[in-house]
Each structure stands twice: as C-alpha cells, then as structure tokens.
Amino acid sequence: MENIKSYVQQHKDRFINELIELLKIPSVSADTAYSQDVIDTAEAVKESLSKAGCDYVETCDTPGYPIIYGEKIIDPNLPTVLVYGHYDVQPPDPLELWTSPPFEPVIKTTDIHPEGAIFARGACDDKGQMYMHVKALELMVQSNTLPCNVKFMIEGEEEVGSASLAWFVERNQEKLKNDVILISDTGMISNQQPSITTGLRGLSYVEVEVTGPNRDLHSGLYGGAVANPINILAKMIASLHDENNHITIPGFYDKVQELSAEERAEMAKAPFSLEKYKNALNIADVYGEKGYVTNERNSIRPTLDVNGIWGGYTGEGAKTVIASKAYAKISMRLVPNQEWEEITELFTKHFTSIAPAGVTVKVTPHHGGQGYVTPIDSIGYQAANKAYTETFGVPAIPVRSGGSIPIVALFEKELKSKTILMGFGLDSDAIHSPNEHFGIFNYLKGIETIPLFYKYFVELSK
C-alpha cells in the first residue's frame, strides 16, 4: 500500500497531464462530424496501453468505431481480469452553459473538490475513469506487483448504444475469456463514503416523428381545422403517464421485478437528504411515481423521459405556423427482468395506436440494453470492497444505480463472468451535462485502489 501511494505521489502530475491530453480530443460518437476525432482517440488509447505495459495491443475493426484491445498475460494458470471502458463521450451541448470550453480541459477547485477537478467533456464519463486502469497497470508493471493476467477492451460507441461491442464480444469469446470484468463507469456516494454499484437499469431509446399536413401551414387559415403535429405529439407524450406517474404503455410493468419490503427497508438506510437533493438542483419539489421515494424512483423503478423535442418555428420572434412535422427523442430506463427489445416493441405499438387519424407516426428505435443486478457475495465484490476499505478507511456500501451500461448484461450472457462496477465519480460531476468534471482526488484514489482489487481478487481466488 505504501509503495502504491508513493508511486502515485511521484507521478501524479504526469498522470493528470496525460489525461488532459486525452480529453482534448472531441470523441463525440453521436455526431458524425467528429468521426476522425473518435478514431484519433482510439489510437491514443492504444498507444497508452502499450506504454503502460501491455505485451500486445490491437485496433480491432468493427462495423462502427474500432475497439482497442490490449493484454498482458503473465501466467495462463493465474486468474484474468478483463477491464472494460469507453473512449467516446457525450455531445457537449448546450455549449453556452459551459464555463470553460468542453474540449479545453482546465483544473478548477469546487466545494466538493478542494484539491481541484478537471473540467472537460468525458473527464469522468469515461475517459478519466477508464484511464485510471491504464495508469494502475503501469504502476503494477513498474513496481513488479501485477499478480495476474489482464486484458483491456476499450470501445468508442458506449454513448450511442455499443452496437459494435456486442458484435465484437459475440465473435471473440475466446480472446476475451476472463475470471472477472472490471468497469469504472459509475459513481460512489461521496469522497468519504465509497460505494459499489450492484444494479443498473436497462434502456430503450427511440425517436418519434409525427406528421400532419404535407407542408407547413398558416395557423390562421388552418388553425383549429387540422391536427397540429406539435399539439398532437404533446398530447401523445402526456398520455404516456397517468395521474400517479405510472407509465400507461400496456404490458410495460408486466416483468418488472418488485422488491420486497425488506429490500426496500435496506435501501432506505443509504444516507440521503431530500433537502440537499432539492437544493442542489434548485427545485421546489421532487416529482415521480406515486408510492415510491426518490432513491427508489431513480433506481428500482422504470421510467420514461423525453430527452429532446423539436418542431415548428424555434427562432427569434414569432411565426404563426402549423408545422408539418414534430419530433421527440424518448428513452425508457428499465429494471431487471424487463426485456429492452420487448419494451421497444410495446412502446412502438402503443405510440402508433394512440395517434389520431389526422396524423401519421413513425417510431425509430435507437438502441437499448438490459438491466443488471450483481450479487454481493461474489469474490469480485469482496475484493473490491477490501480494496476500497483499505484506501478510504471505511467499507463500501452496495447501491443500485439508475443509469444504464447496457453491455454488462451482454458480458454475463456471452462471457459467463460477473462484472464489478468500481466507480470513483460523484453525482455532482455533471456527466452528460455542461461543466462535466472529475476530482483529482477521485482520479488518484482510483489509481491507488485498482491494484488492491487485483491483489485481493487473486488472493481470494486461491
């Protein structure tokens, strides 16, 4: 432990600068305008794995962006850890809300991060958290403490649904063979209280298009006489929740895993202040499904949120028009046992069925993924907990997260191994938002904690 600490102390400036260089490349996978940047980022990750000590690295072509594979096999009889991460990032908009440009990383201090945090798109999600693993490998190789084999699989389409990753994993089961999968793409409760994510929500993401008249119309001459696609879209969206904020899609809840009263009581023990939560978001009240509290609504319950909506005149001033078309991007977070492809079908069928005769509706599925729950009595979980306990001084708390990493369920299915979600980010890191950042404390603590996971995983596997 002391050796680890001193190595991190000695090299921390370089660790930070290397991450900053990586963050400068705008690897936005959702927007084809950035495609060369995404590819450049893949190459930068590949080079960093070589330098950190991988014996073999490879740019694996896929139908989409490449997957970077790297490995260091020290003894085939020892366990193998497979590290997964992603080098692509969310789109940075709305740009005007960033206090510094999203791809010009700067270190600023905040109340939560008195030691400073790196502000940039991808700082936490997931370049910063992924790069902790690269630097932890370097540390173990340089200090000759790597206790097992390690494989890296770093993809570039996580923010758009990991379609190529699924394709890749199905075709490379032997290459990716492992004893445990390690991912840092989640958060923890606070810098004083580590936690391990044991559940994730699934996702179904669709885009809808409502078409009314065949052209934009004058709202005076036609207003009141034809279906206005925007009004209709609003009405259709509104009807997807009832007065108790239950989702109204027939069959939507059929497979939802209901938690027992005991499990809900256990969940309620996690530290949570509703007042602080509301203050942090500057909202007068929370809002959600009747019968559940905030920490249940955002973890064990499925949701339906509009992520974007547009149609008609959105420029300056006023235009009296009835638009021909209106659009929305809608995502549903799913909980264990809900099948994302089935939910996408249920949505499509229902949404199409509720359209009045004056409009036509098109539903285009974007992507999706299954929810996931991991048991806390596994060797992987115990090794992670021991590592956190050693570096933070307190044991980690298991938590269910509302987010989705759709490929975790895929890994279990295709590679037959469990995933451990060792996250070092904080809820306040503003991932997917303007001013995303990642604490220097968290980044370095991650690099310290990861080698201890390897150590305890090998010890407990004996």
Add this chain to the structure above:
Amino acid sequence: MENIKSYVQQHKDRFINELIELLKIPSVSADTAYSQDVIDTAEAVKESLSKAGCDYVETCDTPGYPIIYGEKIIDPNLPTVLVYGHYDVQPPDPLELWTSPPFEPVIKTTDIHPEGAIFARGACDDKGQMYMHVKALELMVQSNTLPCNVKFMIEGEEEVGSASLAWFVERNQEKLKNDVILISDTGMISNQQPSITTGLRGLSYVEVEVTGPNRDLHSGLYGGAVANPINILAKMIASLHDENNHITIPGFYDKVQELSAEERAEMAKAPFSLEKYKNALNIADVYGEKGYVTNERNSIRPTLDVNGIWGGYTGEGAKTVIASKAYAKISMRLVPNQEWEEITELFTKHFTSIAPAGVTVKVTPHHGGQGYVTPIDSIGYQAANKAYTETFGVPAIPVRSGGSIPIVALFEKELKSKTILMGFGLDSDAIHSPNEHFGIFNYLKGIETIPLFYKYFVELSK
C-alpha cells in the same frame, strides 16, 4: 375598363420585374440578422411610391422598423382612400423544403397557375399584394383617371405584431384621415370566384419557458425522480384542450360571439369539398372542435396552436439527458368580442397555475390583436364588389377568414373608418410556408381591379 386592361398588358413585364426585384431583399422582421434588409426594403418601397406618382413620400421613424408614408392629394373635397400594406415577410425556414431559394424569385407554372406564378417568400404575403396598389396608382396617374385622394401606409412589422404601427397610428390621426381603408393581405376563393373577407380572427401569441433542475441531468441517474421539463411542458400543452378539443383555459369562451343557426347555414353555402381539402394536405382526416365543421373551425371559432417547441438534445443520434429547460411558442386565434389582452392574461394565469411544484414557468407575451367583422352594406364593400364583378364577370362572395390582421380593429378604433379587405391570393399560395408563390394572373388582375374600386367608391360616395 379597356384602357386599364391595355395599360396592364403594355406594362406587365415591367410590373413583374419590379416585384421580383423587391422580393430579392430578405426583409424578415422576426430575425434581427436581417435588419438591414428590412430597412433597405422600406427605402425601395418609398422610391416606388415616388415613381408611381405620390406627391409626397416620407420614411417615418418608429420605435421599430420605419413606416413608409406616401400621398397624392388631388382635391381636399374629394374622398380619400388609405392603402395599408406591409413590406416585411415571414422567416423562410425550413429552407430545405423550398424547391428554389426563397429570395431568388422565379416564375414557374402550376396546375392552378397555368400562366405562371412568382415563387419567393413574400410573393403573396404581402409584397406582391401591396405592390399591386403601387402599380394601380401608377396606372391611374399615367392615364389621368385617379378620381380621389390616396394615402399609403406601408409598415415593416406586420409579421411580428405591428407594435410600431399602433404607436404610429395613435400619433398621426390627422395625417392618416381617410374615408376608407383598403388592404390586400387576404385571399379569395379561386381565380374564377372572387371573394371579400368580411371577418378576421384576433390573435394572442405567447412564448412559454418551463424550467426544472438548474442544469441538464443524466436521465439514468435522475430519471423518474425529478420533473422533466419537456414531459411537463407536453402535459401542460395537452391539458389546454379537452377530449372534445374545447380549450380549457377558464374564461376563454366567455365573450365569444356565437353565430345563429341562420348565419351558420349561410356560411355552409360557400363551395367546399372536404375530400379535396384532405387530399390537398395529404391527411386522412380533419381534426378540431366537436360540434363545428371545418369551415367554422377555421373562421368563427377560437383556436390554440403550438407554433414551435424545443428542448433537450435535438441533434443526430441519442443523448440520455433531462433538459433543464423546455420552450414553446403558442398562438391563440380569437373571434369577435374576445379581447386579446384579456386572453393573454387568462392564458398566463392558467398556464402558470397548472405547473407542478418541480418546475417554474415563465410566459412572455409576443403580440396580439383583435378580431374584426365588417358589414356588407357599406359603400366600401359595395364598391369592391362592383370592381370584382367587372373584372371577374361574377360577384364576390363575402367570407370570414381564420387569419388575423390585428391592426384592422385598431384602424377602426383610432381612425374611425372601415377597412375593405380586397385579397387576390389563394389558399394554395403557401404563405408562411416553403414555396410561397403568387399567380401572375392574380397580380395583374389585382392591378386591374383596384382602379375600379376607386372609381365606384367615389361614385357611390357622391
């Protein structure tokens, strides 16, 4: 009549070319990016009035865009016609739906316009229709047939609510004194069947902003636990109509003038084919208030339409975000006796009241105007009808329009005179839409008909 026809025939190419030059200037009043173009258009209109024969022309400064005033007073004892028109145009977007650029006018033939139509933003609304009056003046001056005094008041803010015009009219009642106001900013039934608009709807136009959390949030971590501004906005908009498509704002219908069964029966006599209407818009069915037919829904009944909506991620691909803010532009068309300022207040009060605790709502009124009905037994209406009868061979039909020219009610209040709406456009001219156009037939027919209005108005006034 023969003299008029021969003058139009002799000069028609020049008339068309002059209008095309005017249409090339993108005078979009709603977008400040075009402000110099709007001012340039004003100057072009001023010059055209001088050339056509006005004795006095003036660029009148206002708090907004200038108003062009022109006059030719031949004898203070003769009646005076005040011509109103506007030189500003609607924004041209969506640009991709134009088959030729909106500010590069071209003449193309269509089924309805075998003699050709000028395609350009503003071709019909209102540069083309306004310019007919300028050319009619030229004709009367050149042929020495102007039978009375004429004043022109051409403004540049009609498409954004005519705020400066109201300011100007209130301050210039003596200058604008007249016996009848003549406007061509409406349509007629067809090129075989002229009509005169006897009713207009009023307008209340507002912009709404719904704010939830103080920043964009990750829809996985927060989804289901906080009010999503887009979902809430959709729900609030949907609630503004009930299941019969009545508007639910308390007090909204209190002052609505209900028509008698006889008046509705009279309206039903206007030629109308629901099949053709649906086919022209490519819709399976019409949609509107229960208890009223299409031609009532778009004329004698008030409406509420969303003209634009936006919020969240609207780019390519998928982004799992809960937006901090969502916006909509909403307009209400009003019928006689509804007070637009009162309706704006009722809307604001109601819309604010239905917001849940998790969001805040801001309502910004854009502009508005009163509805209007003109009697068909006035000298002005009769003169117009005689003019149409002479040039088209059939009498004009009086119709109530769903559109709004908010200043017509203002004129009556401030200038104490009636407005005659002599429109030469067609519903199919796509005003406010891509590919706006104005028939060459309609343009030249307007120039022929207007001098006859002057002639009969003076004769009937004796």
